[in-house]
Amino acid sequence: MSEEYDNNKTSYQAQSSEVLGGSSGTTPSDMDYVRPAEIPEQELYHAHSFIEKWVFCQDAKVIGVQYFLTAVFTGVVGLILSWLMRLQLGFPELAGFMTAEHYYQFVTMHGMIMVVYFLTALFLGGFGNYLIPLMVGARDMVFPYVNMLSFWMFFVAVAVLMASFFVPGGPTGSGWTLYPPQAILEGTPGSGAGILLMLISLSLFVIGFTMGGLNYLITVLQARTRGMTLMRLPLTIWGIFTATVLAMLAFPALLVSSIMMTLDKVLGTSFFMPTIIKAGEVLEYGGGSPILFQHLFWFFGHPEVYIVALPAFGIVSDLISVHARKNIFGYRMMVWAIVGIGALSFFVWAHHMYVSGMNPWFGFFFATTTLIIAVPTAMKVYNWILTLWRGNIRINTVMLWCLGFIVTFVNGGITGIFLGNVSVDVPLSDTYFVVAHFHMVMGIAPLMVIMGAIYHWFPLVSGRLLDEKLGKWHFWATFLGAYSIYFPMHYLGFIGVPRRYFEMYDSPYMTSGVGLNEFISTAAFLVGAAQFILIYNIIKTLKTGKPAGKNPWQANSLEWFTSTVPPEHGNFGDRLPVVHRWAYDYSVPGAKEDYIPQTTPPSEVADTEVEKT
Amino acid sequence: MHAGIIFLLVIVGSILFHIFTPWYWTDIASNWGGMDDTITLTFWVGGGVFVAVCLFMIYCVFKFSYKEGRKVEYKPEDKKLEKILTWATTLGVAALLAPGLVIWNQYVNVPKNALEIDVMAWQWGWQYRLPGKDQKLGTTSPMFISDDNPFGINIDDPYGRDDVMIQSDIINLQNNRPVKILLRSVDVLHNWYVPQFRAKMDAVPGIVTFYWFEPNKVGEYEVLCAEYCGVGHYAMRGGVEVQNDSDYQSWLGQQETFSDLIAKQNDIQIEHNKIAKKNDLNIKKDIYIEN
Numbered sequence: 001m002s003e004e005y006d007n008n009k010t011s012y013q014a015q016s017s018e019v020l021g022g023s024s025g026t027t028p029s030d031m032d033y034v035r036p037a038e039i040p041e042q043e044l045y046h047a048h049s050f051i052e053k054w055v056f057c058q059d060a061k062v063i064g065v066q067y068f069l070t071a072v073f074t075g076v077v078g079l080i081l082s083w084l085m086r087l088q089l090g091f092p093e094l095a096g097f098m099t100a101e102h103y104y105q106f107v108t109m110h111g112m113i114m115v116v117y118f119l120t121a122l123f124l125g126g127f128g129n130y131l132i133p134l135m136v137g138a139r140d141m142v143f144p145y146v147n148m149l150s151f152w153m154f155f156v157a158v159a160v161l162m163a164s165f166f167v168p169g170g171p172t173g174s175g176w177t178l179y180p181p182q183a184i185l186e187g188t189p190g191s192g193a194g195i196l197l198m199l200i201s202l203s204l205f206v207i208g209f210t211m212g213g214l215n216y217l218i219t220v221l222q223a224r225t226r227g228m229t230l231m232r233l234p235l236t237i238w239g240i241f242t243a244t245v246l247a248m249l250a251f252p253a254l255l256v257s258s259i260m261m262t263l264d265k266v267l268g269t270s271f272f273m274p275t276i277i278k279a280g281e282v283l284e285y286g287g288g289s290p291i292l293f294q295h296l297f298w299f300f301g302h303p304e305v306y307i308v309a310l311p312a313f314g315i316v317s318d319l320i321s322v323h324a325r326k327n328i329f330g331y332r333m334m335v336w337a338i339v340g341i342g343a344l345s346f347f348v349w350a351h352h353m354y355v356s357g358m359n360p361w362f363g364f365f366f367a368t369t370t371l372i373i374a375v376p377t378a379m380k381v382y383n384w385i386l387t388l389w390r391g392n393i394r395i396n397t398v399m400l401w402c403l404g405f406i407v408t409f410v411n412g413g414i415t416g417i418f419l420g421n422v423s424v425d426v427p428l429s430d431t432y433f434v435v436a437h438f439h440m441v442m443g444i445a446p447l448m449v450i451m452g453a454i455y456h457w458f459p460l461v462s463g464r465l466l467d468e469k470l471g472k473w474h475f476w477a478t479f480l481g482a483y484s485i486y487f488p489m490h491y492l493g494f495i496g497v498p499r500r501y502f503e504m505y506d507s508p509y510m511t512s513g514v515g516l517n518e519f520i521s522t523a524a525f526l527v528g529a530a531q532f533i534l535i536y537n538i539i540k541t542l543k544t545g546k547p548a549g550k551n552p553w554q555a556n557s558l559e560w561f562t563s564t565v566p567p568e569h570g571n572f573g574d575r576l577p578v579v580h581r582w583a584y585d586y587s588v589p590g591a592k593e594d595y596i597p598q599t600t601p602p603s604e605v606a607d608t609e610v611e612k613t
Numbered sequence: 614m615h616a617g618i619i620f621l622l623v624i625v626g627s628i629l630f631h632i633f634t635p636w637y638w639t640d641i642a643s644n645w646g647g648m649d650d651t652i653t654l655t656f657w658v659g660g661g662v663f664v665a666v667c668l669f670m671i672y673c674v675f676k677f678s679y680k681e682g683r684k685v686e687y688k689p690e691d692k693k694l695e696k697i698l699t700w701a702t703t704l705g706v707a708a709l710l711a712p713g714l715v716i717w718n719q720y721v722n723v724p725k726n727a728l729e730i731d732v733m734a735w736q737w738g739w740q741y742r743l744p745g746k747d748q749k750l751g752t753t754s755p756m757f758i759s760d761d762n763p764f765g766i767n768i769d770d771p772y773g774r775d776d777v778m779i780q781s782d783i784i785n786l787q788n789n790r791p792v793k794i795l796l797r798s799v800d801v802l803h804n805w806y807v808p809q810f811r812a813k814m815d816a817v818p819g820i821v822t823f824y825w826f827e828p829n830k831v832g833e834y835e836v837l838c839a840e841y842c843g844v845g846h847y848a849m850r851g852g853v854e855v856q857n858d859s860d861y862q863s864w865l866g867q868q869e870t871f872s873d874l875i876a877k878q879n880d881i882q883i884e885h886n887k888i889a890k891k892n893d894l895n896i897k898k899d900i901y902i903e904n
Contacts, residue, residue, distance in 0.1 A: 100844050100845075100847065101844055104841075104844060104846075173844070174841075175841045179801075179802055179841070181800065181801045181802075181818060182800075182801035182802065182841070182842055182843045185800070185801060185843075187736050187800075187801070187842075187843035187844060187845070188801075188843040188844065189844055274818045274819025274820075275755050275756065275818070275819065276755075276799065276800050276801075276818055277735075277755050277758055277799040277800060278736070278800055280759075280760075282755070282756065287819075288819070289819065290801075290802060290817055290818065290819065291817060291820075324677075325679075325685055326685050326686070326687075327687065327688075327689050329688075329689070329690070329691075330689075330690050330691070330695055331689060331690070332690065333690070333695055355804065355813050355814050355815055355824075356815050356817070357796070357814060357815040357816070357817040357820065357822035360717075360720070360721040361721060363717050363721070364714055364717065364718075367710060367713060367714060367717065368710065368714075371706045371707075371709070371710045372706075374702070374706050375699065375702050375703050375706060378662075378698075378702045379695070379698065379699060379702070381666060382666075382695075382698050385666060385669050385670050385673065386694075388670060388673035388674070388677065389669075389673055389677070389686070390677060390685060390686035391673070391677050391685055391686075392677060392679050392680065392683040392685045393673065393674065393677050393678050393679055394678075394679045395616050395674065395678050395679065400616060403616070403620065403670060403674065406666070406667075406670055407620065407623065407624075407667055407670075410662070410663050410666050410667065411627075411663055414659035414660070414662060414663050415659075417655060417659055417706070417709060418652065418655050418659070421651065421655065421709060421710060421713035422713055422714070422717045423647070423648055423651060423713050423714075423716035423717040423720055424648060424651050424652055424655060424713055426645075426648060426720065426811060426812055426813060427638075427645070427648050427649075427652075427808075427811040427812070427813075428652075429813070429839075430804060430806070430813070430839040430840060431839075476619070480619075480623070483623060487627060487630065488630065488634075488636070491634050491636035491637065492636065494636065494637050494638045495636055495637070495638065495639065495808070496638065496639055496806075496808025496809075496837075498806070498837050498838075498839045500841045500846060500847070501846070501847040502846075502847040503847050503848075504847075505847075505848075505850070507835050507837075507850075509639050509808065512635065512636060513636060516636060584689070586685070587685035587686075587687055588687055589687050594685070609687070611687075611689050
C-alpha cells in the first residue's frame, strides 16, 4: 500500500502546485467554481511495520478505533460496577460479600469511568478521530504523531486508573466528584494510594486529551477541503468541534484541582483543607477552602456535561436527517445553538452547588443562566422533530436509536429545569432525583446516540451492515429497560431517599421504595445483558454480514465518498473531494434521487430547486 | 408502525405512573410549601412539553414512515416558526424561573425572630447547641474542642456560658417557631436534611453555613446526612422532635448548659483523679502479683 502512495505522491504535488497557482481551469463552468486551496496538501507518513500500522499508528481512523475499543473496555468495567451497586440496592441479601467500602468504591469508579473515560473518550477520541478528517475532506489529522501520543497517553491514564483496583486500600471511594476534605482523609475508602492514582490518571487524561484536542480543532479550522466552508460542515463536526473547544478550556480546571489536591495529600499543603479534627486530634491542615475545590471541579464538570452532549447533538442531527431523507431543519439555528450552549455552559457551574454552603446569593445568578440554556437546547429539540415532519422516515435501527434519544433527552432535559431552578433544587438535590436526571440526560441519551452512530457508521468502518433484526431487539431491550430504570427512580428522589446510601435501614418513607428498588435493579441487569446482543451482532456481522458497498444509506456527507470502503490511509485516493453544498440536500424537488452528495457540482443538478447553501 | 405504538405506550405509561404512583413526597412539615408548589408547576409545564414533543414525534413516525416516492418537504429554514418557538420557550422558562427565584429570596433572608441553632457535624454524628437566656450563641473554634468542651466554645466569651448543649443526635424544636440552622463541621462535608422540612444545606469545615425553616407539624422526624462524608455516610442519621410550646419548654428546662458542664467536668475531674490514683495502686498490685 505504501508503495502505491509513493507513486502517487508526485501527482499530489502536481495537483497542489496547480492549485497554488490559483488556476481554476479545471472547473467545467463558472457555476461550479470553488476557491482554490490555499496551502499544499499534507504529506502523510505511511506505516512501515505492523507496530506502526496497528499499535503506534498515526492514522486518525485507527487511532479512533483504538480510542473506541479502550473506551468501550472501560465502559464494560463501569457497567459491571453498576451491576454490583444495583445488586446491593435492590437485593442486599444477595450482596453479602459487599461492604460499605466496596459500595462507595464502585459508585466512585463507575461515575468517573462513565463520564470521563467512557463517554468523553468515546465521543471525542473515538468518533472525533474517525470522523473529523473524513467529514471535512482531509487525508488525516494535521498532527498525526501528536495524535498517536494522545491515544497512548489516554491508554496509560486508563491503565493507572485500573491499577487503583489492585493497590492496598483499593480505588478511591470518595464519589466521582472527589470532594475534599473526605477524599484524602481516612474514613473514606481508598484515601491513600487509591485517590492518588485517580488524580494522576486524571492529570494524564487531560494531558493526552489536550494533544488530541489541538488536533481536532486545527484540523477542522485548517484542513477542510476546497469548498467546505464552516457553514457547510455537518453538524457532527460542529458538535465535536465545539465540545473540543469546551474541553480545552474546562479540563485545565480539572488538572489544576487534581494537582492541588495531590499536593494537599502528599506534601500537606492546605489548598482545600481547613482546620480539621479527626478522632480528637487536630490535623496539620488549616486555612484552605473545600468550596474552592467545588468551584474548580464544576467549572470543569459542567462544561463536561456538554462535552458529552454536544457531539451527541451533532451526530443525532446527522443521523435523523439521513434517515428521515430530509434536510436538518434550521441548520443555522442548530449551529448557533451548539455554539451558544457551549459558551453558556461556562456560566452555570455553580448550579451544582446551590446547597454547598457557597454564598447563597449566587443562586439567583446561576439559576437564571441555567434556565437560559434551556432555550437553545429546546430549539434543538424542536428542530429534530421538525426534521421528521413531512420527511420520509426509515424506521430502521439507526432511526430507532435517534427516536429513543429524543424521548430520553427531553425527559432528562425537563428534569434539569427542576434542578436548575434554585429553590426547587433544595428538596431534590443529593437525592435519587438527581441520579435519575443525570443518567437520563447525559447517560442514556448520549448512549442512544452512540448506539445509533455505531449502527450507522459500522458499514463504513467494516464494510458490512449490522443485522437489523438483532439491532432492533438490542434497541428495544436497551431503551425500554433504561427508561424503566430511570423514570421511576425520580420518584425515589421525591420521597427524599438520598443518593450514595449503602443501606436504607427502616426509615418509614424509604422502606416504601424497596419494591421499586428491586424492580430498578432487575431492569438494570437486563439492560446490561442486552448489550451482549450488540457484541454478538458485531462478531456475526464481521464474519458473515451483508457487504455494505459504498454509501449504503444514500448519505451526502464526505465520509461515504472515500476511495475504498473501509477507507484506507489517506482517505480519498488521488484527489481530495471538492465540496459544492451543505450535507443536507435530501429530497430536493426536481432531483432524480432523494439525495445530492456534497461533492455534486451545481451544473449536474441544474434543474433542481436547491437553496443556496 | 410497531415502533410508534411502543413509543406511545411508553408515554401513556409515564403519565399513568405519575398519576398513580405510590411513591411521592412525604407530607410537608415546614413552611416551604412554596417549593412543592413550584415543583408541581414545573411538572405541569415541563410534563406538558415532554408529552407534546413525544406525541409530535410519534405522529411523525405514524404519518411519515418510509414509502417509496413519498413527497418530502424541502424547506431548510422557517424563520417565523423558529422565532415563535424561541419566544414561546423563553416565556415558559421565565414563568418557571420567577417563582423559583421568589422562593429562593425567602430562603436566603432569615426572619429576625428565628431561633439560632448550632448544628455541629462530625464523622459520623450530630450534636446541637441552643442559645441560653441571653438569646446569643457564644463564639466557637475547632481548636477549643476537647473532651471537656465538646462544642469548642470560647471560654472567654460570656455569651457562651449559658448556651444549652445537647450531646445527642436528637434535637427538639418548637412548633411554628422559625429556626436558623447554623451548620459547622469539624472534619468533612455533611448536610443536615429532614425530607419533611424540604430544606437542606451543606456543613463545611472551616466556615459556618445556614438555612432556615419553620416546622409546622408536631411529630418525630429522621435527620439524614445528605452530603457524602465517607464510609459511614448512610448511617449518619439523627432525629428531630417538633413539640408544642409547653412540651418544648419542659424539655428545654432539663438540658444542660455550658456552665453546668464545666462544673460537672470539674467534679468528674476530681472523681477521675481519685480513680486514677486507685488504678495506679491496682496496677502496682497487679505487677506485684505477676511477679
